[in-house]
Amino acid sequence: MRRRLxxxxxxxxxxxxxxxxxxxxxxxxxxxxxxxPRPTDIIGAFGDNWxxxxxxxxxxxxxxVGGFAIGLTAGLAAALATSRFAVARSALLPFAIAAxxxxxxxxxxxxxxxFGVTSPLSKMMIVAVLVFFxxxxxxxxxxxxxxxxxxxxxxxxxxxxxxxxxxVRIPAALPYFFTALKVGATLSLIGAxxxxxxxxASEALGRVIVESAAFLRFSTAWAAIIIAAALGIAFYLLIxxxxxxxxxxxxxxxxxxxx
Amino acid sequence: xxARLPADVGSVGVSGASPVASAGSSASxxxxxxxxxxxxxxxxxxxxxxxxxxxEVDLRVEAGEFVSLIGPSGCGKSTLLRIxxxxxxxxxxxxxxxxxxxxxxxxxRDYGIVFQAPVLFDxxxxxxxxxxxxxxxxxxxRERAQRASEMLALVELSDFRRHHPWQLSGGMQQRAxxxxxxxxxxxxxxxxxxxxxLDEMTRERMNDELLRIxxxxxxxxxxxxxxxxxxxxxxxxxxxxxxxPGRITRIIxxxxxxxxxxxxxxxPRYFELVxxxxxxxxxxxxxxxxxxKAADEAAGRLGT
Ligand SMILES: Nc1ncnc2c1ncn2[C@@H]1O[C@H](COP(=O)(O)OP(=O)(O)OP(=O)(O)O)[C@@H](O)[C@H]1O
Ligand SMILES: [Mg+2]
Numbered sequence: 001m002r003r004r005l006x007x008x009x010x011x012x013x014x015x016x017x018x019x020x021x022x023x024x025x026x027x028x029x030x031x032x033x034x035x036x037p038r039p040t041d042i043i044g045a046f047g048d049n050w051x052x053x054x055x056x057x058x059x060x061x062x063x064x065v066g067g068f069a070i071g072l073t074a075g076l077a078a079a080l081a082t083s084r085f086a087v088a089r090s091a092l093l094p095f096a097i098a099a100x101x102x103x104x105x106x107x108x109x110x111x112x113x114x115f116g117v118t119s120p121l122s123k124m125m126i127v128a129v130l131v132f133f134x135x136x137x138x139x140x141x142x143x144x145x146x147x148x149x150x151x152x153x154x155x156x157x158x159x160x161x162x163x164x165x166x167x168v169r170i171p172a173a174l175p176y177f178f179t180a181l182k183v184g185a186t187l188s189l190i191g192a193x194x195x196x197x198x199x200x201a202s203e204a205l206g207r208v209i210v211e212s213a214a215f216l217r218f219s220t221a222w223a224a225i226i227i228a229a230a231l232g233i234a235f236y237l238l239i240x241x242x243x244x245x246x247x248x249x250x251x252x253x254x255x256x257x258x259x
Numbered sequence: 260x261x262a263r264l265p266a267d268v269g270s271v272g273v274s275g276a277s278p279v280a281s282a283g284s285s286a287s288x289x290x291x292x293x294x295x296x297x298x299x300x301x302x303x304x305x306x307x308x309x310x311x312x313x314x315e316v317d318l319r320v321e322a323g324e325f326v327s328l329i330g331p332s333g334c335g336k337s338t339l340l341r342i343x344x345x346x347x348x349x350x351x352x353x354x355x356x357x358x359x360x361x362x363x364x365x366x367x368r369d370y371g372i373v374f375q376a377p378v379l380f381d382x383x384x385x386x387x388x389x390x391x392x393x394x395x396x397x398x399x400x401r402e403r404a405q406r407a408s409e410m411l412a413l414v415e416l417s418d419f420r421r422h423h424p425w426q427l428s429g430g431m432q433q434r435a436x437x438x439x440x441x442x443x444x445x446x447x448x449x450x451x452x453x454x455x456x457l458d459e460m461t462r463e464r465m466n467d468e469l470l471r472i473x474x475x476x477x478x479x480x481x482x483x484x485x486x487x488x489x490x491x492x493x494x495x496x497x498x499x500x501x502x503x504p505g506r507i508t509r510i511i512x513x514x515x516x517x518x519x520x521x522x523x524x525x526x527p528r529y530f531e532l533v534x535x536x537x538x539x540x541x542x543x544x545x546x547x548x549x550x551x552k553a554a555d556e557a558a559g560r561l562g563t
Contacts, residue, residue: 149374149376149378150378150380152341152346152374153372153374153378154395155346155365156344156346156365156370156371156372157368157391157392157395157396158365158366158368158395159395163394163395167380167391167394167395168380171380171382174382247382249381249382249383249423249425250381250382251425
């Protein structure tokens with residue numbers, strides 16, 4: 001416990017110090033509040049708009065997680081299907097990689113049109129499309145990453161394709177899968193909020209940010225940004241924790257445990 | 260020990276020697292024959308170039324033998340081993356394992372294989388790595404645990420069965436790989452430089468252990484190595500291969516008495532044989548083993 005505290009202490013010091021510095025600088029330099037509110041103002045905004053911020057956080061989180069789940073499922077299915085057939089893989093993977101490079105959030109207004117701007121489904125679909133490609137690409141890479149010696153060993157036991165998939169390919173793909181999940185977790189909140197910028201029900205973080213900014217209530221906008229950041233970080237940490245449980249054998253996790 | 264019979268030197272196939280199967284080989288002789296490689300060639304084509312990796316290889320291995328393949332790097336030892344294991348197909352010729360085509364033998368899990376790298380799965384414990392082949396053939400859980408723990412006892416890893424591969428030394432990992440290769444009780448064990456990555460001291464210890472395991476299980480072993488002392492110490496016969504295109508140039512019977520131990524490594528006969536193998540590797544001359552030596556070998560094996 002003490003070692004843990006020692007480990008996190010620098011981070012905590014930087015965090016608290018940074019906020020103090022922010023407060024002091026804004027006061028000392030007399031920066032206009034609408035340009036950069038003081039931390040104390042933002043804390044005040046939390047108090048004043050707590051209900052709105054809480055509901056907005058919940059709604060945005062539901063969109064992000066729902067879209068994440070859809071994108072994840074589709075990405076996994078596509079990965080399993082394409083990795084099984086070399087032809088499908090070489091035919092589809094280049095397109096997936098290209099699509100992944102396209103700024104897909106640019107399609108957000110179109111998704112809003114297709115699935116109804118006020119429906120959370122439109123935001124989920126934006127998130128799903130964002131999450132789909134990194135999941136598919138990474139998992140395909142993982143599934144074909146099993147080394148030649150391992151496959152030769154399985155061949156020496158005349159193992160079936162299904163046995164090889166379960167015992168070799170899927171475990172070998174897990175590290176890639178978790179990398180994809182971490183990328184997807186971050187993207188899912190970005191996707192949901194950007195989707196909300198283009199319209200939707202007003203109890204959502206993206207809407208709160210846009211509308212508060214429009215009315216120069218910047219401390220409220222900042223409060224919403226902080227909630228979005230906290231949700232993103234929490235989502236990410238949750239996946240890191242799952243990763244540790246799912247693959248305690250992996251070098252990245254091992255190193256963390258020994259350190 | 261008594262189950263093992265002296266090698267039938269008459270059936271030793273040497274490249275170029277015409278009908279290899281000796282006329283005198285009886286029905287029981289065929290039954291004892293675990294591996295029969297006949298006229299095997301292997302060609303690799305990369306782009307327009309073709310490499311002839313193996314040219315006309317003939318080899319017979321009898322039940323209970325310990326046969327080493329030795330030769331310069333790139334002469335096709337691994338290729339020959341992989342052809343015997345049906346991990347790659349020969350370009351010409353045929354391979355029989357346990358009296359059936361190599362393909363059938365692989366599907367019947369007639370052999371176990373150990374590579375230079377241990378190829379253990381990091382996500383499994385040592386115990387569960389050893390159980391892998393049993394899972395593949397669908398052995399019930401309880402029997403699996405039982406068999407794996409017997410094998411781990413055999414390679415003296417019982418205390419490490421809950422460890423993961425990365426928590427073990429290289430030699431221990433290789434012992435786990437041997438346990439896994441033996442867990443289905445195959446009649447044939449194929450080993451491709453299993454101790455190549457180990458230091459000399461560990462290698463000698465592993466050699467002692469391997470002989471002990473071989474004597475206990477009565478498995479037939481085909482063992483690829485770069486090390487002349489290792490080949491001599493372990494083998495009943497040392498098969499010398501020439502550089503590309505790979506072919507068998509000589510087969511040297513090793514008549515050192517068994518059981519062999521550290522003392523064996525200090526006998527004059529051991530040094531003689533090491534020298535003989537070294538010269539055969541250097542010269543690559545085509546000489547048939549003398550009849551007298553074959554008799555010596557038979558006597559040596561019966562005497563143990
Ligand atoms: N998959 C392959 N494709 C093309 N050529 C190959 C392949 N595998 C082996 N060869 C060639 O066949 C020859 C024999 O290779 P092999 O691995 O059997 O040699 P080796 O005797 O085991 O060598 P070493 O002692 O270095 O392990 C080499 O010239 C090699 O380049
Ligand atoms: Mg080799």
